[in-house]
Amino acid sequence: MDQAEKLRSLIKQQNAPNQSARIITVTSGKGGVGKSSVTVNLSIALSRLGKRVIILDADFGLANVEVMLGIRPVYNLADLMFKGKNLSDIITRGPENIGFISGGSGIQELTNLTKDQIIYLIYKLAELDKIADIIVIDTGAGITDTVLEFASASSEILLVTTPEPTSITDAYALLKTLNRKSNFSADNTMIRVIANRITKDDNGEEIYKKLSVVSSKFLKLNLDYLGYIPMDYSVSKAVMxxxxxxCVFPDSDFSRHISGIASKLCNTAPIINSSEKKGIAQLFYHLLKSRTRKGLE
Incomplete structure (x- = not known):
């Protein structure tokens, strides 16, 4: 059995019934829209609903998730790949029993992995499918290669935008660029929109409709509206x-709406076609196929 066949066999084994975590990738067209805040608080809200949740911070340039959780991981993804650490070593426990994995430099170094290292990495990460119900991936902001690779490898994307015209334009630009990627499959991807920082003068559903109309007409992409989160100064207070x-303002407008979004997620189908993209092992298989120059075939 060659390496590629061995890897495909491993993926098939990990996709056994009830052994694949639901993967939710949170992204945005630009920075400063509250994407990481949505990731962290949504993860806690999902945990409160009885889900085992782990956050993977795939933004190696910034440490927003670490700051918002008030924790500093000892190890990250690179330590799993190159320093012999186990999966349990790189999972840091956060509030309300959520887990957190820092991508660190490991995300950037994925390109340089050998096929043996890729097999090892996917084998280790596949353990997440057994200990988590939901894995929430916080990508970097903007239209970078890493963001597009994670998005195209995911079956469920949460696209965070705000009422600002530049935010809506950049969100559409991300969808347009994503749609051009050869490994992106609209049939196997569910894209859900969250309108953040909505004031009394805004309408979250109208923002979604603007994106949905142009995406359907010009990109042939169907979007789903997950809900809106109001502008709330409790957010900046909590970040400070x-x-x-x-956790600190459970009765705030932000907290109530993020809890509602979590409930809606739990009550909706996670993916359209589960056979193509299922679990963290499958996600990294697709991700690394696009990252490595010679691929995995």
Whole structure:
């Protein structure tokens, strides 16, 4: 059995019934729209609903998730790949029993992995499918190669935008660029829109409709509206205290709406076609196929 066949066999084994975590990738067209805040607080809200949740911070340039959780991981993904650490070593426990994995430099170094290292990495990460119900991936902001690779490898994308015209334009630009990627499959991807920082003068559903109309007409992409989150100054207060909003201001408008979005997620189908993209092992298989120059075939 060659390496590629061995890897495909491993993926098939990990896709056994009830052994694949639901993967939710949170992204945005630009920075400063509250994407990481949505990731952290949504993860805690999902945990409160009885889900085992782990956050993977795939933004190696910044440490927003670390700051919002008020924790500093000892190890990251690179330590799993190159320093012999186990999966349990790189999972840091956060508030409300959520887990957190820092991508660190490991995300950037994925390109340089050998096929043996890729097999090892996917084998280790596949353990996440057995200990988590939901894995929430916080990507970097903007239209970077890493963001597009994670998005195209995912079956479920949460696209965070705000009422600002530049935010809506950049969100559409991300969808347009993503749609051009050869490994992106609209049939196997569910894209859900969250309108963040909505004021009394805004309408979250109208923002979604603007994106949905142009995406359907010009990109042939169907979007789903997950809901809106109101502008709430509790968010900045919580960030200053390095604690999640939902923990320190549980009765705030932000917390109530993020909890509603979590409930809606739990009550909707996670993916359209589960056979193509299922679980963290399958996601990294697709991701690394696009990252390595010679691929995995």
């Amino acid at each position: 205290r390095q604690l999640p909003v939902i």
